[in-house]
Amino acid sequence: MPNIPTAPVRLKDIAKDLNVSVMTVSKVVRNCADVGAETRSRVLARIKELNYQPNWVARSLAARRTFMIGVIVPDLMHSFFAEIAKGIGTSIRPLGYDVVICNSEEDSVLEASEIDRLLGRQVDGLILASAQSPSAADVFDRIEARGVPYVLIDRRFPERQASYVGADDEAIGKLATDHLIERGCRRIAHIAGPQPNPGSGRLKGYRAALAAAGIPVNESYILPATDDASGYEATRRLLSLEPRPDAIFGYNDPTAAGAMKAILEAGIRIPEEIKVIGAGNVHYSDLLRVPLSTVDQASTRIGQQAAEILVKAIGAKRKKPVTTLWIEPTLVARESTR
Amino acid sequence: MPNIPTAPVRLKDIAKDLNVSVMTVSKVVRNCADVGAETRSRVLARIKELNYQPNWVARSLAARRTFMIGVIVPDLMHSFFAEIAKGIGTSIRPLGYDVVICNSEEDSVLEASEIDRLLGRQVDGLILASAQSPSAADVFDRIEARGVPYVLIDRRFPERQASYVGADDEAIGKLATDHLIERGCRRIAHIAGPQPNPGSGRLKGYRAALAAAGIPVNESYILPATDDASGYEATRRLLSLEPRPDAIFGYNDPTAAGAMKAILEAGIRIPEEIKVIGAGNVHYSDLLRVPLSTVDQASTRIGQQAAEILVKAIGAKRKKPVTTLWIEPTLVARESTR
DNA sequence: CGCTCTGGCGCAACCGCTTACATCATCGAC
DNA sequence: GTCGATGATGTAAGCGGTTGCGCCAGAGCG
Structure with a gap:
């Protein structure tokens, strides 16, 4: 019926x-x-x-609060952002908020228009993993002009006075590299990520760890990754170096996975001859031929913290407190660095 | 300033x-x-x-349309759902709609409450990958009582008169199995997914393909997967069978990846001795030690189509047309079935 | 010249709810 | 017995838009 x-x-x-x-x-x-x-x-x-x-529409209009927050991510397909989105959702929903998620496709123009839409919807707050170049960022001015609190995640703009939650990239680099050193490696290569984020922090941590251990940095051991698939290519080049690296630290898991693929293909054993570590702790890390050691950056917590900070800012009367939070990473040791 | x-x-x-x-x-x-x-x-x-x-809140109240649609997925972390969410977003946003995404965490009670919230927000339509058991589904009654159009994705409830968009599981099973047969395999094992969805359809396709090729089904070659990690376990058991399978079709990619891991660990070569195929075409499929052949289920298109159907239903005057759409899968042959 | 017709514009009444304040018993206290 | 102080309820005025229709000028027409 x-x-x-x-x-x-x-x-x-x-x-x-x-x-x-x-x-x-x-x-x-x-x-x-x-x-x-x-x-x-x-x-x-x-x-x-x-x-x-x-009826929340009517209620929102009268009360001048929607209890909706907007979230903008560059790409939901990246498990990193999916996880953050999930973290935001699970921690903010019990507080009575709903979440509108938008994909910016890594396009700053699209992003700006999405932000305007969300503002038009009168969201109470915004969480942004922004693709804006800081210069062209009059979008931020518009947000601030409205008095809508927002918190940045993952991508930071130090010159802007805004709350931020992100992984501590330097700590990640240090943790990964320390682990390899502790495992006895001395010729540690690094496949570096995009500059400035998250590449430079992780590279910095890598250098710091080597320095602390008194190991000189071999610049030819540092190669840039062009995209997630490029770990494979980079590693093939690394393998032909003399002396060959005895460990590779990929700035993220896909890169490290690509590295492992190249290594195994060359008939070299992991972890006996070369150890490999990544970062991000993507869920398929231990489905790989050799389970991949990694540094967990607690993406879920990033989302949760961002949500928490945002809600606090929404509640704040007049002045919006700005909080900067670096989430501490943790090591996940698996077979690839045994 | x-x-x-x-x-x-x-x-x-x-x-x-x-x-x-x-x-x-x-x-x-x-x-x-x-x-x-x-x-x-x-x-x-x-x-x-x-x-x-x-001001969209005011506009929505007066016009009795919010131009918002709600989407409920069991888990954003599954790339399948993330991809669908993305597909929905990119295809519905240009039409002027915004998307509110909720995670049901595979929990039907939570899901029901999320649906009520979305209804309270006066969404114009709903897209659901539902975790409801069809019996306890008075939520659907509430949706219908409101006259809010909705389309089901991935999980279908044939007894309910509702639009549906999903992968053609039987075709997926058939495509994968046919491919293995064509590659010369005769002892094809299958690690089956959860019943009824998507497991039974894929299993059915598997049986159909074998039957069509005149290959008798060896029931001991069919094992159930308990979770994404269980492909590994299942395969270890398969490998001890006599005669050993010469191919394994995992109902999804993680399962197939687990299978590959077990096979390689046993010192058996892929694809020479055993070929492997999965389904889903997750993005890391070719990062694996041996790039994994798979059946692409066009998740993005599922999302797009669902959005399209929904918008059409929203526009419809009085009677909501019900459309059922099976998205045709396509084969992606990689190294693991070379 | 009076008529209807049409383009251009505005009035009034909401949409469903909340904020701020008024009203009105009742009650204990002096 | 009168008074402020409660506690319980209602009134009025929006929130920022939209829907539906009415109004008025000028144009076209007979």
Whole structure:
């Protein structure tokens, strides 16, 4: 039997049924104190009975708050961002917010227009993994002009006074490299990520770790990754070096996986002859031929923290506190560095 | 200089500036015909000048349309769903809709509450990869009672009269198995997915392909996967069978990747001694030690199609057309079945 | 010249809810 | 017995738009 659509129940309907004013019902719904116990329970009963659900559009308009936040990521397909999105969702939904997610496709023009849309929707706050070049960032001015709080994740703009949550790239680089050193490696190569983020921080950590261990940096051991697939190519070049590296630190897991592929293909054993480590702890890391050691950057927590900071900023009266948070990475040692 | 928040421009402001009525401005914004050319351009100019952005909350309330759609997926971390979400977004945004994504965490109670929230937000439509058991599905009744169109993806409920877009699991099973047969395999094992979706369809396709080729089905070659990591375990058991399978079809890529891991670990060569194929075409398939052949299920297109169908249903006057669409899979042959 | 017709514009009434404040018993206190 | 202080309820005025229709000028027509 095809249900025939029914107009949703409104406050007004309940009020009329019970011979009270709309206000009284509204107060009950919002749990206001000043309503009599008996009236309240009558209203509550009717609400349950009719399965009343507040109309959030109307509520938002009147209260000037939508309880929606906007999130912009460059690409949901990157498990890093998917994980962040998930973290944001699970931590902010219990607080009563809904999340509108937009893909910017790594395109700053598209991103700007998405931000404007979200602003038009009156979101209470924004979380951005921005593709903006800091210079062309008058979008940020528009956000600030509205007084809408926002927090940046992953991509940082130090020159802008905004909250930020991200992985501590330098710590990641250091952790990975320290681990390799501890495992006895001395000729440690690095396939570096895009500049400035997250490449430079990880590279810096890599250098720092080597320096701390008194190992001289061999510049020819440092190669740039052009994209996620380029770990393979880079590694083939590394393998032909003399002396050959005894470890490779890929700036992310796909790169490291590509490295492993090249190594195994060359008939070299992992971890006996070359150890490999990545970063990101993507979920397929241990599905690989040799389970990949990695540095977990706690993407879920990045999302959660960002959400938390944002909610706090939304609650703040006038001045928006700016918080900068580096999430500490943790080592996940698997077979590839045994 | 910290921007001091400014109240956003409203229709009223523009109207007052130009000494016209709010109505006129509203009409210009919405491109209504009955506005004089000169007035229109004056208004337009001022709109640009003040960078007016319509308040969608107010607009939604008055027009009784939000131009928002809700999407519920069991887990954004599964690249399959992330891809679908992306497909939905990129195809529906140009039509003026925004997307609210919710994770149900594969929990039907949570899902139901998310749906209610979205309904409360007055979404114009819903796309669901539902975790509901069809029996307990009074949520669907609530959706229908509201007259909100929805389309199901991935998980189907044949007993419910609703639009559906999904991969053609049987075709996937057939395609994969046919490919293995064509490559000369005769002892083809299958690691089957969860019942009923997507496991049973793929299994059915597998059986059909074997039957068509006149190859008898060896029931001991069919093992169930308990989770994504279980391809490894299952394969170890398969390898001890006599005669040993000469091919393995994993119901999805992670399973197939686990299978490859077990095979290589046993010192058996891929594809020379055993060929392997998966399904899903996850992005890391060719990062594996041996690039994995797979069946692409066009997740992006699933999302796009679902969006398209939904928008059509939203536009439909009274009766909501129900469309069922099976997306045809395509073969992606890589090294593992060479 | 009076008529209808049409293009251009505005009035009024909401959409469903909230904010701020007014009203009105009831009650203990002096 | 009168008074402020409660506590419980209702009133009015929006929030920023949209829908539907009414109004008025001028044009076209007989």
